[in-house]
Amino acid sequence: MRSAESLPGPPATAGLFLWRLAVTGNSHDLARRLGRQAEAVCRNYLSNGRRQGNYWQVGDARNMPGRSMYVRLNDSRKGSAGKWTDAATGEHGDLLDIIRESTGLVDFKDVADEARRFLSMPDLTPDSSEREKRSTAPTGSVEAARRLFSISHPISRTLVETYLRARGITALHETGSLRFHPRCYYRADEEEPTQTWPAMIASVTDLNGELTGAHRTWLDPAGFGEDHLGRAPIETPRRAMGDLLGHAVRFGVCADVMAAGEGIETMLSQRSVLPDMPMIAALSAAHLAAIIFPNTLRRLYMARDNDPAGDGAMTTLIERANCAGIEAIVLTPQLGDFNEDLRRLGFDALRATLRVQITPHDVARFMPGAI
Numbered sequence: 001m002r003s004a005e006s007l008p009g010p011p012a013t014a015g016l017f018l019w020r021l022a023v024t025g026n027s028h029d030l031a032r033r034l035g036r037q038a039e040a041v042c043r044n045y046l047s048n049g050r051r052q053g054n055y056w057q058v059g060d061a062r063n064m065p066g067r068s069m070y071v072r073l074n075d076s077r078k079g080s081a082g083k084w085t086d087a088a089t090g091e092h093g094d095l096l097d098i099i100r101e102s103t104g105l106v107d108f109k110d111v112a113d114e115a116r117r118f119l120s121m122p123d124l125t126p127d128s129s130e131r132e133k134r135s136t137a138p139t140g141s142v143e144a145a146r147r148l149f150s151i152s153h154p155i156s157r158t159l160v161e162t163y164l165r166a167r168g169i170t171a172l173h174e175t176g177s178l179r180f181h182p183r184c185y186y187r188a189d190e191e192e193p194t195q196t197w198p199a200m201i202a203s204v205t206d207l208n209g210e211l212t213g214a215h216r217t218w219l220d221p222a223g224f225g226e227d228h229l230g231r232a233p234i235e236t237p238r239r240a241m242g243d244l245l246g247h248a249v250r251f252g253v254c255a256d257v258m259a260a261g262e263g264i265e266t267m268l269s270q271r272s273v274l275p276d277m278p279m280i281a282a283l284s285a286a287h288l289a290a291i292i293f294p295n296t297l298r299r300l301y302m303a304r305d306n307d308p309a310g311d312g313a314m315t316t317l318i319e320r321a322n323c324a325g326i327e328a329i330v331l332t333p334q335l336g337d338f339n340e341d342l343r344r345l346g347f348d349a350l351r352a353t354l355r356v357q358i359t360p361h362d363v364a365r366f367m368p369g370a371i
Helices: 016-024 027-036 038-045 095-103 108-119 128-135 142-150 159-166 264-273 285-289 308-323 338-345 347-355 360-366
Strands: 050-052 055-058 069-072 084-086 178-186 195-205 211-218 238-242 249-251 257-261 279-281 299-303 327-331
Touching: 027 038, 027 095, 027 108, 038 055, 038 069, 038 095, 038 178, 084 095, 095 108, 108 178, 142 178, 142 195, 142 211, 142 238, 159 178, 159 195, 178 211, 195 249, 249 264, 257 264, 257 360, 264 279, 264 299, 264 338, 264 347, 285 308, 299 308, 308 327, 338 347
Parallel strands: 257 279, 257 299, 299 327
Antiparallel strands: 050 055, 055 069, 069 084, 178 195, 195 211, 211 238, 249 279
């Protein structure tokens, strides 16, 4: 794009592409390689757009919905593949600019690294092979989870935000535990080839905020549908890694009251109605039953899923809470889970369901406009 404010030194009128070229000397080749896969780049980083003839059409380089920006998908007499123009602003650039804007990366080195990851290119620094050997972490380990989360991006203006909003979830405050990875590895089993899909990455942490694991939800860049609810059309679109027992994905900081449930989407649906109540997602019924209680916790709301596994988790969790002197209150959805309530019945129905199940004191404390 025309703006190069994140790269120190260039004149304000200098194009980002020319500044990159002066700084790195290899950006032209990188952009050309991306151009050969222009449509794949657009589907990955501009998932809110769609193909129209020889162009990918979207709102802007930050992946906003719309039709004002056009990306050329094939070389022609009119221009090279990967070149784009935003008719609304007059901005133009190449696919490196799209990666920069859609991911929110600041430094060009990070943009180039992301482009190389997309292209499956090696790091070009002389000691890259040795560093790669040193940096390999065992698959599924806590260290692998930490590295996956660290190389993922904030969810704002990404497919993760699109996915959550398509499920009716608008309360996206305090979601630093969620990130976006544009090409997260997926392998059905050891006999199958490795695939890459965009994914929502959630950090699993202990009571001190230390990351102990990560959860991946692979997403479908083609969009949301009731058959797959926006998840990738693969055998197991959700998987966890690392040390999970007792830990959880956390939204807000717990004091004396907290809500806990299985799924990320389930708990974020409740946060749409109870935006200030701290909540955790344990990721499965078995792990929900085993969550570690904060020392300050006095009342625990347990979001139940309407299935046998959910019933068993509730029984165990109630017994544990009572033994710890914690008041335990079960929250029950009208349908299968609270996200299904939100999607099918709507916000007002979910609000009415929760209002009669939480204490009057917590209605006044956590439900805006209830009094």
